[in-house]
Amino acid sequence: MAIDYRITARELVKELGGDDNIVNVTHCATRLRFILKDESVVDSAKVSKIPGVITTVQAGGQYQVVIGNHVKDAFGFVTELITIDENAAANTKNKVGIFNRIVDIISSIFAPFLYTLAACGILQGILGIFVALHVLDTTSGTYQIFNFVSWTAFTFLPVLISITAAKKFGVNTYAAVVIACALVCPDYINMVNTGADVYFMGMKVQLLSYTSSVIPIILSIWAASYVQKFFDKYLPIVVRNLFSPMFTIAIMVPVTLLVFGPIGNTVGGAIGGAYNYLYGLSPIVAGIIVGGLWEVLVIFGVHWGITPVTVGNYAALGYDTFTGLQASAVFSQAGAALGVFLKTKDKEMKGVSASAAVTGLFGITEPAIYGVNLRLKKPMICGCIAGAVAGGVAGAFNAVSWGYNMPGIATIPAYFKEGYTSQFIGFLLSILIAFVLGAVLTYIVGFKEEVSEDQETASETESRPQTQAPSSNSAEPLEINAVAAGIVIPVTEVKDEVFASKGMGDGIGIIAEEGKVYAPFDGTVEAVFPTGHAVGLSAGDTELLIHIGINTVELNGKGFQAHAAQGDQVKRGDLLVTFDKDMIEKEGYDTTVICVVTEPGEGRVLEIGPGGRADITEKVMHIE
DSSP states (O other), rough: OOOHHHHHHHHHHHHOOOTEEEEEEEEEEEEEEEEEEEEEGGGHHHHHHSSTOOEEETTTEEEEEEEOOTTHHHHHHHHOOOOOTTOEEEEEEOOOHHHHHHHHHHOOOOOOOGGHHHHHHHHHHHHHHHHHHHOOOSSHHHHHHHHHHHHHHHEEEEHHHHHHHHHHHTOEEEHHHHHHHHHHHHHHEEEEEEOOOOTTTTTEEOOOOTTTTTTHHHHHHHHHHHHHHHHHSSSSSSHHHHHHHHHHHHHHHHHHIIHHHHHHHHHHHHHHHHHHHHHOOOHHHHHHHHHHHHHHHHHOOOOOGGGGHHHHHHHHHHSSSHHHHHHHHHHHHHHHHHHHHHHOOOOOHHHHHHHHHHHHHOOOHHHHHIIIHHHHHHHHHHHHHHHHHHOOOHHHOOOOSOOOOSSSGGGGGOOOOTTTTTHHHHHHHHHHHHHHHHHHHHHHEEEEEOOOOOHHHHHHHHHHHOOOHHHHHEEEEEEEEOSEEEEEGGGGGOOOOOHTTTTOOOEEEESSSSSSEEEESSEEEEEEOOSSSEEEEEEEEEEEEEEESGGGGGGTTTTEOOOOTTTTTEETTOOEEEEEEHHHHHTOOOOOOEEEEOOOOOOOOOHHHHHHHOTTTTTEEEEE
């Protein structure tokens, strides 16, 4: 059963301190980015256990929750549950440094429309391939229309930025858009192209092109937030809605042309120039550094700092070298996840790593990093080494991207341009090396397999000689009753990744009404965990694990009392364990009783009931 991201959102809001503690939330390609009043009230371990959550990261003044490909679904459900207060960020208890503040601003501004930019970049690459294959002629109307469509998002980039910047800085969105449109409107562009001196109130205007620019409009909307607040505060309410936007626009457009525009262009040019200068000294060294360390920046959530540089390169040069090197880091981590898939003997890890490898190939590396490589440590290192080697190869071939994109197999056309075949071949070679070397190194170096408490219990169960229950025949159908009275939910909805992934087997969770667990069939007690929170049962060749609560092993038996021992023969409805439900919940633990079939029996099929409330006398699963 697929993860219900409505439940994910509900649990997230609860664990993050509720609506009162959540100041704002945005999202990028894979992460929900929360700004919280107080991060100290959040238990990250509990957040990470929520179904649908890969991991959490605290960086850039944000509490980042990594979701993966379904981040937009989760974001939509979260926003339904909270009320955003755009002016509350200043009241948070988190002290954020200037660098983290800049990263937060960049990520909040660029994240919402990055896929749109990438879509335009891919369209540019596809057009280039069609031209090279002589499917399209550059003089045809079809090509010309698609060509200007592919560049529209970059031409009017200040307008896109103004929308998200307005939300970030608390400015009237429409006033912000008008300010941005003024910088790229035809009349202003004609003034720039004419080249005649222009003065505003006696001050000479430096006529610069702001199409595709980034920093000038960000500075402008930031300043506009203070101008708007001033007029909102002092203008009478009867004229405020009209004159506050008017004064904001009338002041900020000239100020941007006179001050923020020239400053922004100078700063943006300096940042881009510094990177391109270093790249020019040694593209190979640059490739080694970017390929080896890019995903490390992703871990800490500070990779957004490079976005103005890459966007600026497309505007100034028509291509970007950084993305050509960055792709090696992406494919190397996907390869490392594949290496884990080939090496591991753990059923759950095989499923997670296979999914992460495929997702990584499409440019979303968080599942590979957090769910597999970083979790096992050595694969992450192997991926970084492979990325460095492949990045050096990309640098040696001067691999570049001709259109903005997020590296992955779907965006490969953005790296092709007629007349630059050798660079494209070098790029393909670099990502192939990254992927293969990442997988091979991980497979050779290996890693320490993780063994959870539940897998240990299951292993103990498998290693013990099986005692045939006198009242059950392995060839006969087996009805499995509810082990506790309460609400039955699919195992995929329990708040534990191992069980929810069905890594331990398929089954159910029961939100118990009281602290009693009963035998669901006639059989044998194969194992009782020392802390009393888990019991293994068998009936013929069917094996079942009952696990009471999430992480309740940490209580070291407090609140649990076993009423059966290993080797006991039990009847359906016999009491197995009692537990102090109220005390355990007060200690902060989820008391969902999880019941999974770890081994249904050779050639046998498990059927699970529809859920809902069930008593211990009611069938909830059936094995045929």
